[in-house]
Amino acid sequence: MDSRIREHAATVVDHSTGIEAGDNVVISAPSAAEDFVVALYERCAEKEAHPITLYSDSRATRGFLTNHTTTFDTPEHLLALYEEMDVYIAVRGDRNATETADIDPDTNAEYRRAMQPVLQERLSKTWCLTQYPTSGNAQLAGMSTDAYQEFVWNAVRLDWEAQRSHQAEMVERLNAANEVRITSGEETELKLSIEGNVAINDYGEKNLPGGEVFTAPVKTSVSGTVHFDMPLYRQGREIRDVRLEFENGRITAYSAERNEAVLDGIFATDDGAMYLGELGIGMNRAIDTFSYNMLFDEKMGDTVHLAVGSAYPETVGERNEVNESAEHVDMIIDMSEDSEIRLDDEVIQRNGTFQFEDGFAHAQD
Amino acid sequence: MDSRIREHAATVVDHSTGIEAGDNVVISAPSAAEDFVVALYERCAEKEAHPITLYSDSRATRGFLTNHTTTFDTPEHLLALYEEMDVYIAVRGDRNATETADIDPDTNAEYRRAMQPVLQERLSKTWCLTQYPTSGNAQLAGMSTDAYQEFVWNAVRLDWEAQRSHQAEMVERLNAANEVRITSGEETELKLSIEGNVAINDYGEKNLPGGEVFTAPVKTSVSGTVHFDMPLYRQGREIRDVRLEFENGRITAYSAERNEAVLDGIFATDDGAMYLGELGIGMNRAIDTFSYNMLFDEKMGDTVHLAVGSAYPETVGERNEVNESAEHVDMIIDMSEDSEIRLDDEVIQRNGTFQFEDGFAHAQD
Numbered sequence: 215m216d217s218r219i220r221e222h223a224a225t226v227v228d229h230s231t232g233i234e235a236g237d238n239v240v241i242s243a244p245s246a247a248e249d250f251v252v253a254l255y256e257r258c259a260e261k262e263a264h265p266i267t268l269y270s271d272s273r274a275t276r277g278f279l280t281n282h283t284t285t286f287d288t289p290e291h292l293l294a295l296y297e298e299m300d301v302y303i304a305v306r307g308d309r310n311a312t313e314t315a316d317i318d319p320d321t322n323a324e325y326r327r328a329m330q331p332v333l334q335e336r337l338s339k340t341w342c343l344t345q346y347p348t349s350g351n352a353q354l355a356g357m358s359t360d361a362y363q364e365f366v367w368n369a370v371r372l373d374w375e376a377q378r379s380h381q382a383e384m385v386e387r388l389n390a391a392n393e394v395r396i397t398s399g400e401e402t403e404l405k406l407s408i409e410g411n412v413a414i415n416d417y418g419e420k421n422l423p424g425g426e427v428f429t430a431p432v433k434t435s436v437s438g439t440v441h442f443d444m445p446l447y448r449q450g451r452e453i454r455d456v457r458l459e460f461e462n463g464r465i466t467a468y469s470a471e472r473n474e475a476v477l478d479g480i481f482a483t484d485d486g487a488m489y490l491g492e493l494g495i496g497m498n499r500a501i502d503t504f505s506y507n508m509l510f511d512e513k514m515g516d517t518v519h520l521a522v523g524s525a526y527p528e529t530v531g532e533r534n535e536v537n538e539s540a541e542h543v544d545m546i547i548d549m550s551e552d553s554e555i556r557l558d559d560e561v562i563q564r565n566g567t568f569q570f571e572d573g574f575a576h577a578q579d
Numbered sequence: 580m581d582s583r584i585r586e587h588a589a590t591v592v593d594h595s596t597g598i599e600a601g602d603n604v605v606i607s608a609p610s611a612a613e614d615f616v617v618a619l620y621e622r623c624a625e626k627e628a629h630p631i632t633l634y635s636d637s638r639a640t641r642g643f644l645t646n647h648t649t650t651f652d653t654p655e656h657l658l659a660l661y662e663e664m665d666v667y668i669a670v671r672g673d674r675n676a677t678e679t680a681d682i683d684p685d686t687n688a689e690y691r692r693a694m695q696p697v698l699q700e701r702l703s704k705t706w707c708l709t710q711y712p713t714s715g716n717a718q719l720a721g722m723s724t725d726a727y728q729e730f731v732w733n734a735v736r737l738d739w740e741a742q743r744s745h746q747a748e749m750v751e752r753l754n755a756a757n758e759v760r761i762t763s764g765e766e767t768e769l770k771l772s773i774e775g776n777v778a779i780n781d782y783g784e785k786n787l788p789g790g791e792v793f794t795a796p797v798k799t800s801v802s803g804t805v806h807f808d809m810p811l812y813r814q815g816r817e818i819r820d821v822r823l824e825f826e827n828g829r830i831t832a833y834s835a836e837r838n839e840a841v842l843d844g845i846f847a848t849d850d851g852a853m854y855l856g857e858l859g860i861g862m863n864r865a866i867d868t869f870s871y872n873m874l875f876d877e878k879m880g881d882t883v884h885l886a887v888g889s890a891y892p893e894t895v896g897e898r899n900e901v902n903e904s905a906e907h908v909d910m911i912i913d914m915s916e917d918s919e920i921r922l923d924d925e926v927i928q929r930n931g932t933f934q935f936e937d938g939f940a941h942a943q944d
Binding site: 253255257265274275295 | 603608621639655663
């Protein structure tokens with residue numbers, strides 16, 4: 215086994231989730247990630263934890279969803295498992311990244327609704343989402359498998375303590391601010407409140423790789439328009455140039471250049487899918503290549519992402535409403551050119567550079 | 580996907596387990612059986628059941644057991660899952676049938692003891708054990724992968740109703756009998772009582788392929804000696820020529836020609852491992868090749884098998900004790916030559932032929 219697989223597993227177990235003796239661990243992984251599952255079991259054994267693994271292959275999900283003809287129920291046995299679980303490790307890794315491309319979006323939306331209690335239970339525990347470098351994901355990124363392995367394993371082996379310090383600046387400023395304005399190019403002009411909400415420093419815990427600072431918009435505060443100029447992959451389909459319009463937090467109009475039907479399915483899932491659940495600011499300079507994989511793309515240093523759907527409860531202050539939804543779909547804005555993030559009218563990022571990185575001395579004229 | 584995989588899945592779902600709408604299903608499968616898992620999900624979807632899959636790869640188990648240094652606890656999350664489960668489908672299929680060959684037998688025995696409550700919960704539900712034809716199991720059987728696929732898929736597609744009728748004769752006779760005597764070659768001379776216990780007709784339900792009639796010996800009734808002249812594979816190791824001696828049901832001496840240490844581990848697991856839990860009579864003439872796989876070998880028409888360890892509760896009458904153990908290890912006697920099974924002194928099988936097949940007209944002289 216490549217020694218980097220065991221290093222990756224050690225980072226997940228020791229740093230991301232802090233697994234301890236007696237912890238009931240559930241790993242969710244596709245069959246392509248077999249080596250990584252073995253490495254996780256080895257590390258869990260050293261920690262005296264109890265790992266079991268749920269098979270998450272998208273071929274099986276497709277087989278289930280395309281042959282299902284009636285309504286979906288919440289699977290009670292899965293819920294019972296998660297109730298007794300302490301730590302959840304989700305491993306992504308597709309042999310074929312377009313495996314779910316022919317699932318009906320409405321069916322998928324209905325399935326996600328039925329799975330909502332399961333998702334909520336899972337998110338209430340310690341969890342980590344990470345990536346195993348498969349040939350399918352390499353192909354999606356347009357890389358050789360070897361180069362993609364290098365890309366993934368380098369990204370997860372960052373100096374997370376240094377990254378934490380770097381991001382702490384941003385956490386402090388977001389926590390002190392009330393209003394966020396994002397402008398980019400000719401189409402994006404968005405205003406939202408984060409008053410009373412909490413900014414989280416993601417340095418490789420819930421996401422590995424990490425490298426962002428995120429919070430929740432106050433649910434009904436969002437207004438304006440946004441053009442997501444970075445593509446996203448969802449349900450095995452590429453969605454390009456998503457445009458959203460907001461009034462009082464709710465989406466009033468949307469479009470996409472490609473696979474708009476996937477958006478129809480997402481927004482039909484529940485009312486919470488029509489609101490934003492997350493504002494994230496990518497701060498990981500080690501991820502310098504767009505790879506059509508949200509776990510990596512949203513962390514890139516020159517990007518901002520917004521998620522429609524569920525908010526992370528820990529980002530929502532006591533007096534604000536937690537947006538609930540069975541969806542959580544991140545979408546990315548490229549901030550490297552003609553772009554600004556303002557906090558209470560102070561520019562905190564301009565064209566991808568943070569104010570605390572260079573003070574914008576040159577930009578004040 | 581080979582159409583025989585979907586036929587196999589349909590047999591498991593429709594015939595073996597009778598899965599119905601709303602059933603909470605747990606599949607346990609190795610990553611090598613990915614195609615079969617997909618086919619099971621398709622069929623479960625048609626039945627409106629809820630399948631999830633636990634990854635059972637022996638590499639992961641080995642990684643866990645070889646890195647574990649302290650005592651084992653029962654994993655409560657797995658127990659909670661099984662408590663809410665209606666149907667359990669266990670799929671075997673090794674890429675490498677000797678994957679667990681370097682696990683310490685004592686560690687394995689201790690692990691099995693900790694897993695005992697989980698096993699009991701699982702056995703209390705509707706369950707089926709079946710085989711996916713992998714390259715590793717083909718190699719163990721000394722066959723090409725293609726020939727082994729043919730072997731497995733032919734065995735599971737038997738006319739199970741015809742098999743049920745054929746076996747019903749044997750069930751009737753066992754249920755009417757009190758004493759069983761098994762003699763074979765020069766070393767096997769075993770006497771046991773089945774008084775009050777129940778014979779079960781296995782026609783592809785709990786085991787697929789099925790093809791045996793089995794019951795439980797009265798726990799303390801077994802006496803005599805037995806030489807298992809067919810090899811068995813356990814923990815990735817071949818055990819040859821097991822010899823056991825019994826007094827009042829308990830094993831008083833044992834030996835094996837090869838890998839006797841595995842037996843030491845089995846018998847050290849708990850006291851129940853020192854008693855027989857099952858007497859099984861193979862009746863499946865379609866399985867005509869020994870393949871080093873108990874699921875198939877014990878069903879062969881010319882064999883008898885005995886299991887040390889746990890008895891199936893449904894085979895034990897109300898007034899008799901159910902032998903409990905974390906072990907259940909089947910061992911086979913070749914009955915094709917110089918052998919007899921007697922029920923209350925009547926010969927029911929001689930040299931592999933059943934009395935109700937030909938009446939032994941020629942054998943009474």
